Amino acid sequence: MIYFFDGSKAAFLTAFLLAYRDEDALLTTGSHQLTLGQKSVFVRADAQKAARCEQRLLQFDEHCMRDLDLLLRSGEEMRGQTAFLYFRMIAARKRPVRGELAENAVADASECIRRVKLEAHRLKGFVRFMECASGALYAPLSPDNDVCDLLLPHFCARLPHIPFVLHDVRRAKAAVWDGAHSFLAPLGEAEIVLAADETAWQSLWRQYYASVNIPSRERIRQMKGYMPVRYWKFMPEDPSAAIGDLPFAARNASDAAAQDGAPHPRGSLQSPPAPRRP
């Protein structure tokens, strides 16, 4: 049986209860192609069932919900199933299984979690803010995994007095710090008015980036390994131009990344979205 769920934690836990004893269960959030005769069900979140399931799992492993949160943030197609197999093992063994890396289910889940964390870590460095006329900072990003609110504590701690918006343009949502509160909000298109000297700072940064490179030691493979091409498009230093201008399409590693365009820094940051606590 295939169990479709919406990717939320509550729906996952509800589906988990249903699927736990089903040997051929497949949990998925995507558009899975059904083969002839295959049965499927769409599982809606049931708050009570989910809470019961969570309680039970926490008895076996008190840290397992942290893992689930990270697994469900993954952009991988198979994240539902990866999480399912991992949690089924916790439930079967009635104890934490995190260290048992020789097991497929654990190895896959830990790899999936590692990727989500790695992206969040990388973005702490690769995010680029632009300054708006109001003094607020705005950064568009297009991460593979749903991590934009994971970055909030990091930036709140270092920019406590400056409001900022981390805009996940792929998922049309934003993590916002208004100087006093942080929250997640849906945000489709953002129109922003840049501060008068923003372009001048960007061009100083481009100058700096060009000056510190040592052309006689070119190592582009290494550069791309550390800073994957899919992160380049929101960087004012424009690394692709620095290595001889690739066509824009080639800068996008995945199709999804190719879809979302860079927002146009013009106009004004319209109607602040209604606050919704994450």
Next chain:
Amino acid sequence: MFDFVRPPWYTESMIAQETLRILTESAKYDVSCSSSGSGRRNEGGIGNGMPDGCCHSFTPDGRCVSLLKILMSNDCVFDCKYCMSRRSVDVPRASATPEEICELTVDFYKRNYIEGLFLSSAVHISPDHTMEQLVRTVKLLRTRYCFHGYVHLKGIPKADPLLVSEAARYADRMSYNMELPSEKSLKLLAPQKDKESLLLPMRQLRRERDVFRAEKRKGAFLPAGQTTQMIVGASPEHDGQILRLTESLYRVTGLKRVYYSSYTPVVEDALLPAVQSAALREHRLYQADWLLRFYGFDVEELVPEEEDLPLDVDPKCAWALRNLHLFPVEVNRAPLEMLLRVPGIGGRSAQKILSARRYTALTFEHLKKMRVVLKRARHFITANGKFYGEKNTLAVRGLLAAGEREDAGARQLSLFDTPAALSAHTGEL
């Protein structure tokens, strides 16, 4: 919707593009790029430290951009032969004001371009004058601009010890660059510097830091410690000598890191080689340095004093090939220290093995699944009694060297263990 008013003291002194170019082009050969080691907290204002460090960009030469590396001035009264800012060459000269540096730092920082500032300078007018300017800038940055991000300050040799102490109260890290691995080369190539002018302030800072900590005084005193840098290939010293100096620096001055920089000819001089020294040699030194710091190796085990590290295989492989009687080791039983000595097994893999083997007897299949890279390691381990490597030493060396060639270019990527170790200069293996 937001109203963030610029602080009243903000003077809007944006540095000129050309000044920035001159002052950063001459600073780029300082290879130290790390922004790690400081957990400085935000106390109102902007910025904080990130103890693991953070890379913000990478340039086409594969190096990480973490700090704004800039000189206050490139107008030097010294005449070091290898340097493009030396007195006797005719190049455009520029200097920046403390305000220009501070504003550049804060504006780059808040846009998340950088993790902080690496401020250095040529010896402008005199060592004391230069050091004064540096200290003034960092103090201004910390107090008036309320900047709590990372600051690495380069020490100027022969400056007043009082200025050195004051600098340490505001910077996260300081460095005096040895540049050349022996007194003799220093005399020849950097006539105004000598070993003592570099070692004295290093020892002074270590002493004062110890006192500061022992007395649990308020504030900070170089939370990220000291580092130094050596140019490799400009002078005739062997890797064996360089690594012995490194080891003694770690011991005597408590340095956090020694950086190595392949010599790149930027000026012509009869005393200097005309060709760039091999990047691979620099890489081998980083690997050996990593073995000294983290894997419990002793310099005597790695290379004799009058020799260089082999280029065809990495220093850990070379050591293992000389000590084949210790291998193969059984991954299910070997202690951590021994696992770390297996070529191809790094810190992260060793930890994974320790964790997983508590539950089951590990086989090669398991290791693969756990993403332990076996290309090199398989010649040196057994898994559950099975050996899949090559027994003949010569053949092993050939295979290891061939593997190295395949990896060239992406050299460090296969060894990439933790995101924090992103620097091209770590040498982890």
